[in-house]
Amino acid sequence: MNTQKIPFVSLFVVLVVSLTMIGCSSSASGPNDDGNGNGNGGPAPSVVGMSSQSFSPANIEVKVGTTVKWTNGSNVVHTVTSGTNGEHDDKFDSGNIAPGEEYSYQFTEIGEYPYFCIPHVSNGMTGTVTVVENNNSNGY
Template sequence: MKRRTFLTTVAGVTTTALAGCIGSSLPQPASDYDVGMSHHSYLPEAVEVRVGETVVWGNSGSRGHTVTAYGGEIPEGAAYFASGGFEDEDAARDAWNANPSQPEGGLIAPGETFEHTFEMPGTYGYVCIPHEPQGMVGTVTVVEK
């Protein structure tokens, strides 16, 4: 085999092999989610949807994030939401502290999504637990159909 042919073949195989590894860390297209998660912010920080609609958060950054409702900032009687499926804010924070950077702690890894369907009108405040000190908070306002 000629050297140039060999190098071309090796480069093509290496590129193909690495594409699977690299692909999962590339940002998702914005059409795949409603709210992106970047370095230390939700983009956009505030969204408005109608009752019964689902919001999809997509981690388009390179760090793990959470979506954790503030228990005192959701309408009374509304379903609580948090990545990891926790029943309340305390459980979500306890799980994150016990398992930081793990799915059981609520981690949404780069390239992954989390979604929640909102059934009650009102304003819902939420936070990324590990990036709360940097101000990573957001709101979803849900309006009647």
């Protein structure tokens, strides 16, 4: 009799490797990174966390020029995709953010930026970044 233990183990390894590669591909997709001027004395960065089914805080208000960073502290893959009702409006899209990874985007124009997570939009995983004028007029 042939007990097929080795193929079973290799299948598991292949699965783990594929999942890792899916996660790594996120860093390569950044076609919307316009205007990443880091040294212009802009507002401090803001951070939004990601739990298993939600953004936290889901709604934030930042001053124009702020870089918002999303950090995936959960154990599932998320995306930060601009748009509403699951329809991407092509403003920004993180691609897959694996557990432990992060995504940053700088908001250079005033406005409302609704976004969602592609895998979990049907579970209500959505958020909004509201970008307001930087009214710090004291020459700072």
